[in-house]
Amino acid sequence: MSDRGYINLIRHLTRTTSTLPLETLQASIAHYLARPPVPIPGSPTALTATVLGSPLFRPYTYAKLTALAVAFRHAVHLRVAVHKADAEQNPRSILPPSRGVNVCARLGRWVRATLEGFAGSAAVVRLACASGMLLGLQDWEAELKVSEKEARVRAKVEEEVVLALAEVVDTYAREGSGWETDFKKSLEAKESSQDPLALAVLLASQCAQYVAPERLQALPLPTVIDVLVSTIERSYHAGTFLSQASTGMGHDADGKFTILVSSCPRIFGIALTARPFLAFAQAVRSITSSTYIASMASLARFTALSLTVLVESRRLPGWEAIGRTLARLQSLAATVEGDWSKCPLASVSEDSQFADDSTREIATATWQVLKTLLFTNLxxxxxxxSAVVFVPRPYGEQSGGPPSAPPTSPSSYTIALDALHTLSHLSFVMPQFGGVASNSESGLPELKRAFYMALDVLSASEAEAGRFVQELCYHESISAKGKGSSICSSVGILSVETLPRVLLDAKKAFALACVEQLVPVLSEAVIQSQVYPLCHPYLWDTNNRETYESAHSVMLAVFASHAKDASIQRQPEPAFAEKVVPMYAHCLVENSFDGRLSTTQLCMAYAALVRSASSFGYASGAQGGGKDLDADSMAWYCIEVLLDAIRHARAAPVKATLPYSPDAQASSSSSSSSPPAPAQESFDVPSEHLHRLHLTLIATVPSVSLTLLPRLLTEVKAIVVSVSAPSPVNQATEKRIEEMRTELVxxxxxxxSQDVGDAEKDYAIEWWYENREELVLAKAGARHPVFDGVETSAQSNTSPDIVSRL
Structure with missing residues (x-):
C-alpha cells in the first residue's frame, strides 16, 4: 500500500487523541471513503469499520458526531463525482447503461460496501454516519433519477438510521434493573460528555423527513416523542430563562432601561444586585449559542412528523402522546409568560428606551429566543x-360513539383548547408578526393556520365553544377592573396593575380574535352577557390598534351571525343584536374621524351593518310581509344616522366632538359653556371627514333592498351634485373638489355595476343611465379635467371610462 496519507489516517483513527484538527480528519475520511487506495480499490468497508470503531470520536460530542455525518455526506458527493468522471471518459457512455457506465448502479454497490463496515459499532456513531449518507443520497436524488433497484440501497440506509436510533433509545431511555441502570450511568459518564439520547434525536431530526413513514413506524415513537419534547424543554431551560431578569434591571437618570451595576453594594468588586441580570444574560446567551436552538427547526419538524406517523399508524398511543405533548408545551409557554410579565423588557416598545448597547443586545437576543419558541410551538x-381533523379519535368522542375513549385519550375539543391556551400564553410575541387577525404581508401564515384550525375544531361543539368564550371573557373582565385585581396564572397570582400594558393588550387582542371566529356557534345569552361587555370598552379606544379593530370585527360578526339566523327562522321578540344596532350605527359615525377607522374600514363596516339590518325583523310585525317592512325600517334608520352625520358635518366646523364616546361624555359639561362655532357656508370646501362620510353612504347602496334603493340613490345624487367648486376659488381648492367628486362618482x-344584487341590478343600471350626465357635471359651462376630450350634450362632460363600461 503506497498511499502514505491513507496509512497516516488509519494511524490517527486508532489512537485516542490526534494532533490533526477535526476538519482535517473529516476531509481525509471523506476523500478515502470515496477513493479507497490499492490493493482494495472501490471497497470502503475496511475504512468504514475503522472510522466507526475509532476511539478518537469518544466521548460523544455534537462536534465530533457532526464531523462524521458531514464526512460521509461529502463522501457520497465525491463518489458520485468519481463515477460521473468515469462516465465522461468512457467512449461508450452514449450507449444504454447496460453497456456504458451506470452511475447509479456503481454508487449503489459502493453504498452497500460502506454499510458492511457498520456492523458491530456503537449505535450513536452508526446513526451519525448513516444520517450523513442519507443526506448525501438525498442531495443527488433528483439528478440521478434512481431506479427501483437502486432505491433498495437507499432503503437500507434509511433502515440503518431507524435501527440505530431505536437502539440508542432502547439503551438510554428505557429503565432497566438497578444494577443495569447504574452500569449505564457509569458507562455514559465515561464515554460521553453530552447526553447521547439528545445527540441521537438531534442527528436523526436532520434527516428524518427523508425517511419513509412506514420505516419510522418501527421506532418506539411514544418514547421518541417524549425524548424530543424533553430535548425542546431543556433547550429553553424549561422556560425559566427569564426568571432572573426582574431584579437585575432598572432605569438610569434619563429614565432608560439599564443594568443595575453602578449604584449597588459590591463584594470583591462584584455588584450584588447585578448578579440576577448577569445570570439572566448568561442564560439568554447560552440558549442563543446552543446547538439545539440552532437545530430547533429540525427538532420541531421531527416531533411533528413522529406525532403524525404515530397517530396514523396507532391511534390510541398517538392521541395519548398528543395529550402529553400539549400539556408539556402549554406548561413551558405558561412559565415563559409568567416570567415575562415580571420582566422589565416587557414594557419596552422602542430601541431608544435602552441606555446602552449591551442591554439592547440582551433584549434583541431575548426576543429571538421568544420568536423561536413561538415557531417551535406552531x-x-x-x-x-391536522391529526385531530383527519384521524378519528379512538373509540369515538365521549359525547357519542360507543364505547367511550379511555381517560388517557383526550377529546378533540380538549386538544383544541390546549392549543389555544398555549397560543394565548405566547400572544405577547404575536404582535411582532402583526397578530393573528392581521392580513398584512408581515403576518405569519403558520400562526394563522394553527390558530384558525384550532378554532374550527372547537367550533364543532357549541357547548365547548361557549365555555371557552366565557372563560376568556371572565379573565378579561377581571383584568379590566384595574387596581386591586389579579389574574390566575400557572405560576401564581399576578396583580393586574403590575402587568405590562403591552402584554394585556396582546392577550385582549387574542381573546377578541378567538371570540370573533366563535360567534356563529354562541348562544344569544353568551353574546349579550359576555361578548358585548368584552367588546364595548374597546370600540372607541384606539390606543391599541389591534384590539380596537378586533372589537369592531366582533360586533360585525355578531350582526352577520344574527342576520343569517334571522333569514332562516323568525323570532317572536327582537334579538339582542337588533337592539344594539342604533348604538353601533352611532359608534361607527363617531369613529369616522381621522386617526380612527380608515375610509376603507368605515365603508366596509357600515355597509355590513346596513346589510345585516336589512335581514332583521321579528314575528310580531310579520303579518302581510311585515318582516320586510321591519327590516327596511331598521336599515333606513342606519342610513338616516349617517345622513344626520353628513348634515352635521356640513353645518359644523371640521373639528367635531364624539357625543356617544366616553371621552365626549366626560368633557361635555366643561364644553357646554363655550360659544358655538360659526357655521360654514354650503359652498365651502368639503372637509376630508365629510368626504369620508359621503363615500360611506355610497358604500351602503348594495346593502339595501329594492324598496329602499330609489330613496337612497336620490340622497346620493343630491350629495354628488352638491360637491362642486364655487366661483371664484383658488386652483388648489378647485382641484381637490374635482378629485372628491370624481372619487364619489x-x-x-x-x-x-359590480356590487348590487341581482334583484336591484336592473333598477340601478336604469337609474345610472338616467342620471349619469348630471352626476359627472363639474359646473355649468366648464369641462371636468378628468373627462377632458369627451363631447357631451347640454354642457355636460361625461367620463368615457364610466359611460363606455355600461
Whole structure:
C-alpha cells in the first residue's frame, strides 16, 4: 500500500487523541471513503469499520458526531463525482447503461460496501454516519433519477438510521434493573460528555423527513416523542430563562432601561444586585449559542412528523402522546409568560428606551429566543391539529360513539383548547408578526393556520365553544377592573396593575380574535352577557390598534351571525343584536374621524351593518310581509344616522366632538359653556371627514333592498351634485373638489355595476343611465379635467371610462 496519507489516517483513527484538527480528519475520511487506495480499490468497508470503531470520536460530542455525518455526506458527493468522471471518459457512455457506465448502479454497490463496515459499532456513531449518507443520497436524488433497484440501497440506509436510533433509545431511555441502570450511568459518564439520547434525536431530526413513514413506524415513537419534547424543554431551560431578569434591571437618570451595576453594594468588586441580570444574560446567551436552538427547526419538524406517523399508524398511543405533548408545551409557554410579565423588557416598545448597547443586545437576543419558541410551538401544533381533523379519535368522542375513549385519550375539543391556551400564553410575541387577525404581508401564515384550525375544531361543539368564550371573557373582565385585581396564572397570582400594558393588550387582542371566529356557534345569552361587555370598552379606544379593530370585527360578526339566523327562522321578540344596532350605527359615525377607522374600514363596516339590518325583523310585525317592512325600517334608520352625520358635518366646523364616546361624555359639561362655532357656508370646501362620510353612504347602496334603493340613490345624487367648486376659488381648492367628486362618482359606479344584487341590478343600471350626465357635471359651462376630450350634450362632460363600461 503506497498511499502514505491513507496509512497516516488509519494511524490517527486508532489512537485516542490526534494532533490533526477535526476538519482535517473529516476531509481525509471523506476523500478515502470515496477513493479507497490499492490493493482494495472501490471497497470502503475496511475504512468504514475503522472510522466507526475509532476511539478518537469518544466521548460523544455534537462536534465530533457532526464531523462524521458531514464526512460521509461529502463522501457520497465525491463518489458520485468519481463515477460521473468515469462516465465522461468512457467512449461508450452514449450507449444504454447496460453497456456504458451506470452511475447509479456503481454508487449503489459502493453504498452497500460502506454499510458492511457498520456492523458491530456503537449505535450513536452508526446513526451519525448513516444520517450523513442519507443526506448525501438525498442531495443527488433528483439528478440521478434512481431506479427501483437502486432505491433498495437507499432503503437500507434509511433502515440503518431507524435501527440505530431505536437502539440508542432502547439503551438510554428505557429503565432497566438497578444494577443495569447504574452500569449505564457509569458507562455514559465515561464515554460521553453530552447526553447521547439528545445527540441521537438531534442527528436523526436532520434527516428524518427523508425517511419513509412506514420505516419510522418501527421506532418506539411514544418514547421518541417524549425524548424530543424533553430535548425542546431543556433547550429553553424549561422556560425559566427569564426568571432572573426582574431584579437585575432598572432605569438610569434619563429614565432608560439599564443594568443595575453602578449604584449597588459590591463584594470583591462584584455588584450584588447585578448578579440576577448577569445570570439572566448568561442564560439568554447560552440558549442563543446552543446547538439545539440552532437545530430547533429540525427538532420541531421531527416531533411533528413522529406525532403524525404515530397517530396514523396507532391511534390510541398517538392521541395519548398528543395529550402529553400539549400539556408539556402549554406548561413551558405558561412559565415563559409568567416570567415575562415580571420582566422589565416587557414594557419596552422602542430601541431608544435602552441606555446602552449591551442591554439592547440582551433584549434583541431575548426576543429571538421568544420568536423561536413561538415557531417551535406552531410547527408541533399544526401537526397535532391536522391529526385531530383527519384521524378519528379512538373509540369515538365521549359525547357519542360507543364505547367511550379511555381517560388517557383526550377529546378533540380538549386538544383544541390546549392549543389555544398555549397560543394565548405566547400572544405577547404575536404582535411582532402583526397578530393573528392581521392580513398584512408581515403576518405569519403558520400562526394563522394553527390558530384558525384550532378554532374550527372547537367550533364543532357549541357547548365547548361557549365555555371557552366565557372563560376568556371572565379573565378579561377581571383584568379590566384595574387596581386591586389579579389574574390566575400557572405560576401564581399576578396583580393586574403590575402587568405590562403591552402584554394585556396582546392577550385582549387574542381573546377578541378567538371570540370573533366563535360567534356563529354562541348562544344569544353568551353574546349579550359576555361578548358585548368584552367588546364595548374597546370600540372607541384606539390606543391599541389591534384590539380596537378586533372589537369592531366582533360586533360585525355578531350582526352577520344574527342576520343569517334571522333569514332562516323568525323570532317572536327582537334579538339582542337588533337592539344594539342604533348604538353601533352611532359608534361607527363617531369613529369616522381621522386617526380612527380608515375610509376603507368605515365603508366596509357600515355597509355590513346596513346589510345585516336589512335581514332583521321579528314575528310580531310579520303579518302581510311585515318582516320586510321591519327590516327596511331598521336599515333606513342606519342610513338616516349617517345622513344626520353628513348634515352635521356640513353645518359644523371640521373639528367635531364624539357625543356617544366616553371621552365626549366626560368633557361635555366643561364644553357646554363655550360659544358655538360659526357655521360654514354650503359652498365651502368639503372637509376630508365629510368626504369620508359621503363615500360611506355610497358604500351602503348594495346593502339595501329594492324598496329602499330609489330613496337612497336620490340622497346620493343630491350629495354628488352638491360637491362642486364655487366661483371664484383658488386652483388648489378647485382641484381637490374635482378629485372628491370624481372619487364619489367612481365609487357609485362600482357599487351599481359590480356590487348590487341581482334583484336591484336592473333598477340601478336604469337609474345610472338616467342620471349619469348630471352626476359627472363639474359646473355649468366648464369641462371636468378628468373627462377632458369627451363631447357631451347640454354642457355636460361625461367620463368615457364610466359611460363606455355600461
Amino acid at each position: 410547527m408541533v401544533l399544526q401537526s397535532i391539529l 367612481e365609487a357609485l359606479f362600482k357599487a351599481i
